Amino acid sequence: MSDFPLIFFIIFTILASKGYAQQNYSGNTVMSCKEPNETGTTASFLYSCNGEKFSCRAFLIFRSQSPYNSVSSISKLLSSDPDEIAHINNISRSNILDQNQEVIVPVNCSCSGQYYQADTSYVIASKYDTYFLIANSTYQGLSTCSALVHENIYDALDLFSGLNLRVPLRCACPTRDQSRNGVKYLVTHLVTWGDNVSSISAQFSVSSQSTAYANGLSENSVLYPFTTLLIPLLKDPSSSQTRTIKSAHIEIFYPSRHKISYSSFFIGAGAGVSLAVLCLILFIVLKHKKENKRGEVLERGRERKQKWNLPENVLESIIGGDQMIKVYEFEELVAATENFSSRKRLSNCVYKGVLRGKLLAIKEMRTDISKEVKFHAKINHFNLLSLTGVCKHHQLSYIVFEFMENGSLKEWLCKDDNTGAQSWNCRIRIALDIADGLDYIQNFTAPAYVHNNISSNNILLNRHLRAKISNFSLAKPADNEGQGSSSMKFVDGRNGYMAPEYIETGQVTPKIDIYAFGIVLLEIITGKGAVFEQDGKEVFLSETVLESMDKESKIQELTDPRLQVMHPLGYIIQQTDLVLRLVKLCVACLTAEPESRPSAAEIKSTLIKIQSDVQN
Numbered sequence: 001m002s003d004f005p006l007i008f009f010i011i012f013t014i015l016a017s018k019g020y021a022q023q024n025y026s027g028n029t030v031m032s033c034k035e036p037n038e039t040g041t042t043a044s045f046l047y048s049c050n051g052e053k054f055s056c057r058a059f060l061i062f063r064s065q066s067p068y069n070s071v072s073s074i075s076k077l078l079s080s081d082p083d084e085i086a087h088i089n090n091i092s093r094s095n096i097l098d099q100n101q102e103v104i105v106p107v108n109c110s111c112s113g114q115y116y117q118a119d120t121s122y123v124i125a126s127k128y129d130t131y132f133l134i135a136n137s138t139y140q141g142l143s144t145c146s147a148l149v150h151e152n153i154y155d156a157l158d159l160f161s162g163l164n165l166r167v168p169l170r171c172a173c174p175t176r177d178q179s180r181n182g183v184k185y186l187v188t189h190l191v192t193w194g195d196n197v198s199s200i201s202a203q204f205s206v207s208s209q210s211t212a213y214a215n216g217l218s219e220n221s222v223l224y225p226f227t228t229l230l231i232p233l234l235k236d237p238s239s240s241q242t243r244t245i246k247s248a249h250i251e252i253f254y255p256s257r258h259k260i261s262y263s264s265f266f267i268g269a270g271a272g273v274s275l276a277v278l279c280l281i282l283f284i285v286l287k288h289k290k291e292n293k294r295g296e297v298l299e300r301g302r303e304r305k306q307k308w309n310l311p312e313n314v315l316e317s318i319i320g321g322d323q324m325i326k327v328y329e330f331e332e333l334v335a336a337t338e339n340f341s342s343r344k345r346l347s348n349c350v351y352k353g354v355l356r357g358k359l360l361a362i363k364e365m366r367t368d369i370s371k372e373v374k375f376h377a378k379i380n381h382f383n384l385l386s387l388t389g390v391c392k393h394h395q396l397s398y399i400v401f402e403f404m405e406n407g408s409l410k411e412w413l414c415k416d417d418n419t420g421a422q423s424w425n426c427r428i429r430i431a432l433d434i435a436d437g438l439d440y441i442q443n444f445t446a447p448a449y450v451h452n453n454i455s456s457n458n459i460l461l462n463r464h465l466r467a468k469i470s471n472f473s474l475a476k477p478a479d480n481e482g483q484g485s486s487s488m489k490f491v492d493g494r495n496g497y498m499a500p501e502y503i504e505t506g507q508v509t510p511k512i513d514i515y516a517f518g519i520v521l522l523e524i525i526t527g528k529g530a531v532f533e534q535d536g537k538e539v540f541l542s543e544t545v546l547e548s549m550d551k552e553s554k555i556q557e558l559t560d561p562r563l564q565v566m567h568p569l570g571y572i573i574q575q576t577d578l579v580l581r582l583v584k585l586c587v588a589c590l591t592a593e594p595e596s597r598p599s600a601a602e603i604k605s606t607l608i609k610i611q612s613d614v615q616n
Helices: 004-012 027-031 071-078 082-089 132-138 145-151 176-180 198-204 206-214 273-308 312-318 330-336 370-378 409-414 424-443 500-505 510-526 541-547 551-557 578-587 600-614
Strands: 055-063 103-110 115-123 164-169 185-190 230-234 249-255 260-261 345-347 348-354 357-363 387-393 396-403 459-461 467-469 532-534 539-540
Touching: 004 249, 055 071, 055 396, 055 600, 071 082, 071 103, 071 115, 071 424, 071 459, 082 103, 103 370, 103 387, 103 424, 132 145, 145 164, 198 206, 198 230, 330 348, 330 357, 330 387, 330 396, 409 459, 409 510, 424 459, 424 510, 424 600, 500 510, 510 600, 532 541, 539 541, 541 551, 541 578, 551 578, 578 600
Parallel strands: 055 185
Antiparallel strands: 055 103, 103 115, 115 164, 185 230, 249 260, 345 348, 348 357, 357 396, 387 396, 459 467, 532 539
16 A cells, blocks of 8 residues: 555545534545544445435536536446436536536445445546545545545556546435435535535525534534535435536646646645645655556566466456456465365355455356456446456366355345345345446446346345346347347256347347346345246246236235235235336336337336335
């Protein structure tokens, strides 16, 4: 870890007032690049999970700045639906926005452990980028340096142009008290020069008291630029509540022909020119160190390439690709898995083990892994399983992934002693995570991809029951949508998930993932497998549900009995309306005509609306 974050922390840290808040205002402590300790949450990292719901619709305020000055570019940066952005802000998707024009960005905000976050990813564009600059310049304080350090495996001095980083964005859901007072949404608002609690509250037509309480402040508290404030709203935000900020323009010159311009660079309140010069000198010195460090990292990769003689197309991803993927020695895997003992086996070819101090999953492969490795080198999203390394030994290859404590969704749904499975909120959040991952690979990668193997076996759950899509061995680019085909009509484990056009013609488009998602959502609702046994015969879950659509009582019978809600007086509360809404979404996904199926973004929007009506 570099000295750079510590230096900035010392320079910028000013203690903010604290209170017994919905969420405490972080003040300038948000400039720290230190990770939070294990004992509790900190407002300088992200907002804590103290809301009534684990997941909700939230909004961010982003200020247009080149190259993020259109609906399209902002939606990609923040992984938000461009149509929703255009609609909420009453602008055209083709408009070039004014510099520093505020834009309302809707996001899906969910708990990940102790903290709320909306997930996106960022490909480093400049060799001068640091975690600090990405958080506070590119994302304008909507993320934090410490959160980026925590979310990514790269050391601060290992960053270079082309790396794909995970970016957790600051958001939150209303607490129970706020919901009781009519608060529907929280907006993450960026503080700028001259802002105070009263002026920001007036902009959004809310009381100063409610804004102050939401952030643990008094109405007279001092606010600092480049920090965020949560605004509690009783209804959807509108374009009339946005403004265009006028600010000083400062140009930073680097020791070459390169220069980067920033508006109102990170100078704390009251700091003078000498402080800015000091920061710039420190920045330049540390960037030179970073360039030297990058050369060392790449050289180590080249040495491993020669030592292990991995396939060239795999190593293209390891050296110079979007991700820095580690090359493990076979002896490390043997030690981690106790020589691949049954005690460490998670499934037929997957083992768990501690590698370099971290618990990971190790998958043994007899097939060519280059395609899957190259795919992972191009993507990085919270709801996609993260590949951390590879190993080649004789005729076998090994790929190493993050470890998912709760196994597959299929296994989790089958557990009888599963308290989490009793919660509608938990199950809908899992469905949202899957839809979010699909939306990312279909709309926010270049080229777009088709997973081509969505099933409950390939959805994994971490210790916080957050879902991640895995197994991208059959993933295909969707460049020629409607033109792709596959000769592999039937693949083990996919029975019951295949779209009719795939069965008939082998056609591979993003819509086959939507069809498979519809089956997975049915599994989440019913607790049954895509194919299950009934009266001694194999039955397709999709056919059973579709036959029951005309009978509400039948649909209620299909619902997993663990999801029945007991009234305090002892009788069962029927949730027919909720089940019907979810089943109708499933039916839309299972439509025979691919063009008639909803997009992943539309599925996300529908699930967010459904979840907003579901209580914990």
